[in-house]
Amino acid sequence: MPSPNGAHDLNPERWVDEHGDFLFHYALSRLRDPVRAEDFVQEALLAALRSTDRYLGRSCERSWLTGILKHKLLDHFRKAGRETNFTDLEFYGEEENKTFENQAFPDHWNDSCAPGEWEAAGAALDREEFWRVFHRCSSKLPERVARVFLLREVDDVSSEEICNALNISPNNLWVMLHRARLALRRCLEMNWFGIRREGEGDG
Amino acid sequence: MRPLLNWLKWRWILVLAALTPSCRQVARLASRRHEHPLSRNDSVGKGSTRASRAARVEGSPFSSRLRAAAGARAPRPTRGARVLPRKSAASLQLSPWDRLRLRAHLTICDACERYLRQLDILYEAAGKLGERLPDLGAEARLAAEAKERLKARLRCERAG
Numbered sequence: 001m002p003s004p005n006g007a008h009d010l011n012p013e014r015w016v017d018e019h020g021d022f023l024f025h026y027a028l029s030r031l032r033d034p035v036r037a038e039d040f041v042q043e044a045l046l047a048a049l050r051s052t053d054r055y056l057g058r059s060c061e062r063s064w065l066t067g068i069l070k071h072k073l074l075d076h077f078r079k080a081g082r083e084t085n086f087t088d089l090e091f092y093g094e095e096e097n098k099t100f101e102n103q104a105f106p107d108h109w110n111d112s113c114a115p116g117e118w119e120a121a122g123a124a125l126d127r128e129e130f131w132r133v134f135h136r137c138s139s140k141l142p143e144r145v146a147r148v149f150l151l152r153e154v155d156d157v158s159s160e161e162i163c164n165a166l167n168i169s170p171n172n173l174w175v176m177l178h179r180a181r182l183a184l185r186r187c188l189e190m191n192w193f194g195i196r197r198e199g200e201g202d203g
Numbered sequence: 204m205r206p207l208l209n210w211l212k213w214r215w216i217l218v219l220a221a222l223t224p225s226c227r228q229v230a231r232l233a234s235r236r237h238e239h240p241l242s243r244n245d246s247v248g249k250g251s252t253r254a255s256r257a258a259r260v261e262g263s264p265f266s267s268r269l270r271a272a273a274g275a276r277a278p279r280p281t282r283g284a285r286v287l288p289r290k291s292a293a294s295l296q297l298s299p300w301d302r303l304r305l306r307a308h309l310t311i312c313d314a315c316e317r318y319l320r321q322l323d324i325l326y327e328a329a330g331k332l333g334e335r336l337p338d339l340g341a342e343a344r345l346a347a348e349a350k351e352r353l354k355a356r357l358r359c360e361r362a363g
Contacts, residue, residue: 107225153329178234
């Protein structure tokens with residue numbers, strides 16, 4: 001609801017207390033550097049403060065602030081992408097080969113890595129411990145692969161935009177996402193769904 | 204009679220195995236499917252609002268499988284039902300022959316069928332991840348001093 005002076009319900013006084021931890025965690029999971037994460041939270045909050053008149057009240061305050069932070073991070077990745085060769089294609093390549101190493105049927109699931117049955121998978125999404133495991137698994141992904149995965153799957157940024165921002169080809173993006181999914185799947189299977197095979201470590 | 208049926212069953216499985224794509228190809232195809240714009244409801248709206256999230260999950264190609272897998276009491280799909288829903292198979296932009304091969308593969312390959320359901324769960328989990336702050340301990344939160352620094356900076360900015 002707009003207030004009499006036209007501004008919508010925003011409480012800059014309480015932003016840090018109410019959304020600071022969420023924004024920091026958001027930035028930290030994408031940057032993996034607490035100092036830079038704090039800098040980006042500050043930048044996003046300052047940018048939000050300067051543009052309160054542009055807040056239309058269509059989304060909640062947290063979503064609006066997160067959107068600003070997301071764009072700040074994308075800008076940062078765009079600049080960094082121009083300077084570095086942004087790929088992590090070697091990640092999980094060997095594991096992927098092993099996963100589909102089957103003596104009887106080439107390129108079929110290896111018995112020791114084939115997906116097991118995930119019991120009560122839907123109910124897991126409501127449990128706090130599941131999210132801790134999920135976070136632990138995603139933090140095991142290489143930084144750049146995790147960044148691509150979070151942008152695509154969590155932030156719903158289009159593939160085209162990610163390729164432009166990170167200066168990578170659509171094919172490289174797809175390979176990174178594919179392997180990220182394989183690795184996450186395997187990590188969750190071992191550490192949450194409790195399906196372990198002989199010779200497996202902590203994943 | 205039984206040995207004959209058994210023999211026919213194994214012949215059928217071997218024929219299908221020879222015709223169908225490999226598990227690696229199916230896994231790659233499934234990842235590509237998740238990248239396909241039709242599956243993402245890109246036109247619904249950008250950003251991570253609840254509306255677009257809900258639309259995205261609804262538009263997810265394997266959402267019906269996900270719902271079946273999600274509920275503890277949900278019945279396991281019957282073997283005959285373990286094929287791609289017609290709509291999602293069509294939006295894969297596969298030729299009818301490739302679609303048939305894929306369906307045949309999923310009919311005989313439980314591991315790939317499970318993999319596709321697990322991709323749905325990953326997809327669903329990733330969608331929810333953006334809305335929650337997991338309890339990960341102090342290192343994943345802003346320190347008290349950092350909060351004070353931020354508040355001071357914001358006060359300063361507001362004061363002009």
